[in-house]
Amino acid sequence: MNLILQKNVLTFLSVLFSILCTFGGYKVYMQLSEQERAASFDGPVKEFNEHFNENLEDMEYTLHSVNQLFDSSSNVDEIEFDSFSGLILEYNLSIAGIGVFNFDSREMGAKTTLPEPQYWLASDSYPQFTKREVTLAMKRNVDLREASKLDNFASDLFSVNDSQQQYVLLTRIMPEHNLLLAMVIDLHRAAKLSISNRIVSNFIVYREGENRKELAFSDVKYSATLAKPFNGEIFLFNRVWPMVIYPPANLFNQYYVAIPVIAFLFSLMVLYLVYFAFKLHKLSDDRQLALQDLKFAQSKMVEAEKIGAMGGLVAGIAHEVNTPLGISITSCSHVNDLMRDLKEDFDRGELDQEKFEDFLSSGKEMLGMALENMGRASKLIASFKKIDVINADDSTKTELVDVAEIVENFVEHYQQNAMSTKIKFDVEIGKRAQIHTYPTVITQVLASLASNSEVHAFAKKNEDCVISIRVSSFGNSVLLKFADNGSGVKKKNLAQIFDPFYTTNRGAGNAGLGLSVVYNLVKSKLKGELNHGAVPGGGLWISLRIKDLEEKE
Template sequence: MTYTFQNKTVIGLGALFSILCILGGFQLYKKLSEQERVATFDGPVKEFIDHFNVNLNDFEYALHLQNKFFDSSDSVDSIEFEYFAEVILEHNPAISGIGIYEYDIRAGAKSTLPEIKYWVVADGYEFLSRKQMRSITRTYVDMRTVGNMDDYSTELFAIDDTQRKFVSLVRAMPDHKMLVIMVVDVHKAARLSISNRIASNFIVYQTQDDKKNVAFSDVKYSSALAEPYRGEVTLFNQQWEMVVYPPEDLFNRFYILIPVLAFLFSLMVLYIVYFALKVHRLSDERQSALQDLKFAQQKTVEAEKIGAMGGLVAGIAHEVNTPLGISITSCSHVNDLIRDLKEDFDNGELDENRFEEFITSGKEVLAMALGNLKRASKLISSFKKIDVINADDSVAPETVDVAELVENFAEHYKQNAMSTKVKINIEIGRRSEICTYPTVINQVLDALASNAAIHGFANKEQDCVISIRVTTFGKWVMLKFADNGEGVAKEDLGKIFDPFFTTRRGGGNAGLGLSVVYNLVKSKLQGELNHGEEPEGGLWVSLRIKDLDDKE
């Protein structure tokens, strides 16, 4: 068969067309696989690992509860400790055991291992005997450094050559001359947070001497063909790498048929074009739906703003109109008194008693009018607080000790508070100096204390306590402000930082205190802010304040 130039051209174009179909099919396969992986594996696994980190961070609260338990009593016997520890073990299945050691941190390093005073283990961990715990403590806890650190974690360790891995969480209680050591089954904690259909295979690595070794694994089958997701797990001072492999049936394997069919059937290109048009059409529909959603959201926000503005206007009108109405009535009454006085004077009926009566009534009415005008002026002035963020733009940040600022604030509050029913408790961890705005921090603390006094303790006459805890994490300082007041209704908890939101509109409150706190922390301190309900009642607000000199 003789190939003409035209035939060769057609063959060449056909071969080129087939190659383009293969390349196009392969690229389409790759893109679809990546999209499905992100949607069905990477995103959920990241959420699972983040949830695992949150669960690990909750162990700090369990250690803190142990400290508070001993703070609450002058003497704790073994029965009380076992009952309290069993409650913690019941709510934290990954905690294997809790031990209290007699050890005076303030006496310096000791050559002998401290004695275990109390020891409670969870069901299924009976092998964690006192003798076993002394061996673990001797091996993994440096008794010379426990007094110089906040809550910290030991390295991972195994017990009796089991597959499970544990860590010991240590907290010093110098006021009680004790240590609390809590053993956590990290393997079990990982399974509780991560082990599921999507993330059923995972391996945890730890790095020692610049070498990465397997700490523990939970691999049920081979997943060599699938790329794993790599994340980090942090527990206090320890950090481990976690590698999660997807199940073999999680991704659609039939995508590989796209380049195969493209090679066998060049007409598949027509399907790809159709598919591309369909995707484009779906993308247009999605964009249109997105625009409709944004429009609906905008309308919803506008409606909410109008509703909020209506409530605000009604509240402000009520707060301002009341003193203004009283002032107008008072002035009108004074005007009537002056008119009557003039008529008596013109008729020659003005005597000493009538004049004295006029003076007395006039003074009372004018005092009432002046007091209400001042009240209205104060309300109007309070609305200007919404611009408080821009008031100190010329002030430069300073290097300060946040713990010292909190101590000074507490002392100043005790000396200048109008009521002595509120007490402030302070808990200071490791101190650290950062560059920030000390005046702004004082404003935030003052606003939080004022909010607690006005709202939290309004109907409470005793046992009113404000707790402030300062903790340092690298270049960040965590400041947790909590009160044991009435708390906030669940339906209002998400609105407490909204401008002009208040639950005491008729009491002269403009609803700007916590809104100003939110804006100061976010815009001025460049920090993070969270809040929630205290377990025993009350409200807590945590501020994560960054070092403004830190450029990372």
């Protein structure tokens, strides 16, 4: 025993050592990885994101500079506008075009539309932005009433001619000149010009809104689904777009992962040394445990087959119920035909005493047959319902009871209320013990066993009919042994007595559910163990081990 205890303690300490080594190595790996990520990715990416937003803020200065052009001159012609705007387009490659629309904010209504721009200059890189195209883009993406409330307004992302490029319209109203200044920004190109480098080389921008899966554009060059991304945001005037940036491949040191692996392998070596030290003793224990597991698996397999057989055996009771129901339906149908014929004779005035008496005689016979068979069906169904003991409405809570007292009360009640007085009880109570269980279920088990003995064991005996009940306790369990001195069960049939619908007396109207109900009550409700065998000289014994259901195993 000391050797086993020592082995268990050393095994526990070895496993604990292995877990601590692996966990410690993992913690070191995670700490080093987080430090490297913060230094080589999170910090730089945050700075790049802030730099990008600062570049977008400069778009306000660009709009302001064009506004200043019109403030400085009372009559800006197209040549002057193109010259000034061309310099802006030359130095800011993300601007697709700049234009000016005639617009009087004082006359703006719900249906106000813009004409084509008075002046428009598109970058050579964006020839698709003609005057007509930018007018359509303004109509589709700019709410003029909302834009008139802001000094600088940005539209949501949009595309042109179903291309993958995403653009933003920036507007500023110049009320003193009755003009509206518009500028188209290629946000994808602006992002690439501002933040695209070795570290920030894989980014995704989503459209404005709650749905983060609505992709606007992506610049991911490899599958980064397993990498932890940096979550940033793009700010432009009144708009905010979520941006996710993934680290590039091979950015982090891959050798850190070897730390928990080495720690784990070291712990395995320690476990192996412990295993080798107790190997011979373990081989002997394993052989014994394997034999016990085999017996346990066999008993559980038999139990599973018995309980699982219920579904397939429902057809047996259905067949027995179908016969009386069929007779009842036929009888009722015949009575219905008799009543129809009676009504027809009555309507034709041909109903006489003889026909009426024939109707009464036949109807009484048919209804009696129907009632008798429906009663048979009802009894069969009532017996069948007893099998479902797992979800029974009663006995939902355990009680602290003395099983010996339950047995004594049952015997007293049975002797007072039994139809037959030929059965005598021999009760022997050993050491008493109180356990938490279901007293009504125990009473039902005793009643089923006594009924089985009366119907089968003592069917052909009128004298010396004795049922003996022995009650003893050990630990937190109670052993109850029930035996009779009746006709007994043939050896070949002993293994089948708990099978549902198995009976040797079906001709007398027995459905074979009594001991099956006992089996399910003991196994499913009382969580107990059940054994049985033949009594020498004739008879059957069944023993129950009833556990304390509130005892912690």
